[in-house]
Amino acid sequence: MAYDFDLFVIGAGPGGIATARRAAQYGVKVAVAEFDRLGGTSVNRGCIPKKLMVYASRFASHVQEAAGYGWTFEPGKFDWATMIEAVNHEVTRLNGIYQSMIDQAEVALYQGHARLADFHTIDVAGQTVTAEKILIAVGGTPSKPNIPGIDLAITSDQIFSLPQQPKRMVILGGGYIGCEFACVLNALGTEVTQIIRRDNILRGFDQDIRTEVQDAMIRHGIRIVQDELVSLEKHDQGLRVNLKNNTMVLTDVVGLAALGRKPRLDHLGLENTRVEVENGAIVVDAHNQTAESNIYAVGDCTNRIKLTPVAINEGCTFADTHYGGERRVMSRDNIPSAVFTTPEVATVGLTETQAMEKYGEAAIKVYRTRFRPIYYTLPQLEEKTLMKLIVHVQTDKILGAHMVGDSAAEIIQGVAIAVKMGATKAGFDATVGIHPSSAEEFLTLR
Numbered sequence: 001m002a003y004d005f006d007l008f009v010i011g012a013g014p015g016g017i018a019t020a021r022r023a024a025q026y027g028v029k030v031a032v033a034e035f036d037r038l039g040g041t042s043v044n045r046g047c048i049p050k051k052l053m054v055y056a057s058r059f060a061s062h063v064q065e066a067a068g069y070g071w072t073f074e075p076g077k078f079d080w081a082t083m084i085e086a087v088n089h090e091v092t093r094l095n096g097i098y099q100s101m102i103d104q105a106e107v108a109l110y111q112g113h114a115r116l117a118d119f120h121t122i123d124v125a126g127q128t129v130t131a132e133k134i135l136i137a138v139g140g141t142p143s144k145p146n147i148p149g150i151d152l153a154i155t156s157d158q159i160f161s162l163p164q165q166p167k168r169m170v171i172l173g174g175g176y177i178g179c180e181f182a183c184v185l186n187a188l189g190t191e192v193t194q195i196i197r198r199d200n201i202l203r204g205f206d207q208d209i210r211t212e213v214q215d216a217m218i219r220h221g222i223r224i225v226q227d228e229l230v231s232l233e234k235h236d237q238g239l240r241v242n243l244k245n246n247t248m249v250l251t252d253v254v255g256l257a258a259l260g261r262k263p264r265l266d267h268l269g270l271e272n273t274r275v276e277v278e279n280g281a282i283v284v285d286a287h288n289q290t291a292e293s294n295i296y297a298v299g300d301c302t303n304r305i306k307l308t309p310v311a312i313n314e315g316c317t318f319a320d321t322h323y324g325g326e327r328r329v330m331s332r333d334n335i336p337s338a339v340f341t342t343p344e345v346a347t348v349g350l351t352e353t354q355a356m357e358k359y360g361e362a363a364i365k366v367y368r369t370r371f372r373p374i375y376y377t378l379p380q381l382e383e384k385t386l387m388k389l390i391v392h393v394q395t396d397k398i399l400g401a402h403m404v405g406d407s408a409a410e411i412i413q414g415v416a417i418a419v420k421m422g423a424t425k426a427g428f429d430a431t432v433g434i435h436p437s438s439a440e441e442f443l444t445l446r
């Protein structure tokens with residue numbers, strides 16, 4: 001049977017676009033559907049605008065630090081509307097870049113919500129098209145807990161278009177998105193209360209890292225409260241956040257629900273196919289294949305690691321396998337990640353707890369250092385960097401590398417290459433450092 005397309009991709013986020021472009025490079029006929037702006041969560045409501053806001057937020061401390069180096073500045077003034085406009089301007093520029101990437105790759109774009117009519121047929125923008133293979137890359141949306149008044153809270157999606165900077169803000173949740181926005185808003189001058197269910201933020205990260213960054217966030221002025229949200233209600237002084245322990249917090253009109261994200265599977269027509277869904281996510285095998293043999297899925301709509309480079313990698317692996325004659329499976333070991341809090345967190349490999357569970361306490365050796373980077377000496381600030389290596393005693397292999405501190409993401413990205421290549425502690429020891437730098441401390445751990 002002849003189909004309109006060899007491959008139809010639903011969703012033009014990082015996963016979908018990477019797949020479509022790579023497949024088109026191999027000469028197949030590809031289409032992509034998108035109902036929103038091109039670039040997906042990452043470009044429009046995630047990685048990029050968030051990182052730009054992180055940069056904006058760090059100027060306040062740079063001004064303070066500069067005084068230690070002899071610079072004096074007139075008292076500065078931050079304008080939220082200017083930042084939001086600049087960030088969104090950049091997002092629009094990136095939308096255009098995505099459009100030209102699609103055009104150059106000769107990928108057909110259908111602007112509209114795509115719905116599967118059956119396993120080869122898609123309804124989109126009032127048209128019906130067929131494809132031999134379909135790739136679902138619909139990503140996710142923030143999920144809101146079912147709590148009275150929760151609609152009074154905004155999600156991370158809306159933060160990028162808030163017309164005014166809130167004076168006070170309650171952030172619900174201790175995951176990485178909540179922590180990043182807590183740090184951004186705090187540094188910009190908002191009074192931030194972060195409500196977390198457990199005793200530490202950033203569940204899943206190494207315990208030392210969690211403690212270090214949480215202590216630093218508290219030192220920087222964020223109020224972290226361990227409690228649970230019961231309800232939200234309007235109050236004459238803004239919004240009243242009622243908590244389980246009979247306490248409450250008054251905040252501005254704005255509260256941010258940062259309680260996780262769920263795959264965007266509503267109205268996708270999955271019921272017209274044999275695609276299986278478990279815990280709200282599309283079930284795929286190591287080759288991104290669903291239970292419907294010609295339908296595949298990548299990125300945040302599957303139940304795997306939800307990061308932009310992972311979605312891209314999954315998509316490229318799919319295209320290489322099906323159209324590039326290179327059957328491969330994406331390696332999921334040692335995927336590095338960062339949290340753009342202040343101070344920054346970055347990590348690769350196993351946490352100390354994971355390593356102990358996997359190999360036993362006696363089989364691992366932990367190296368740790370905590371120091372004040374030279375940059376903070378003249379401003380006489382107590383900002384600290386923490387570095388940690390988890391080493392397998394028998395093989396000397398580095399099982400995990402973790403860092404809290406300036407440029408952690410940039411440093412760990414380099415360390416991750418070494419770890420991925422099977423670096424040993426002896427290899428780290430034998431590497432000559434770059435002096436003076438923080439990164440060199442990874443090479444002198446004893």
Ligand code: FAD
Pocket residue numbers: 010011012013014015016033034035036037038039040041042043045046047050112113114115137138139140156177264267268298299300301306307308309311
């Ligand atoms: P998405 O980027 O969500 O793209 C899916 C696209 O599909 C969307 O454009 C959507 O409109 C479209 N779509 C959905 N349904 C349909 C349909 N039926 N028809 C047509 N189109 C449809 N990751 C990092 O690696 N680093 C970070 O620093 C980072 N920061 C983040 C910060 C925030 C606030 C958030 C929310 C996420 C962040 N992420 C980060 C995660 C990252 O954004 C996602 O992992 C990544 O965008 C997933 O890509 P994707 O292609 O799977 O889905």
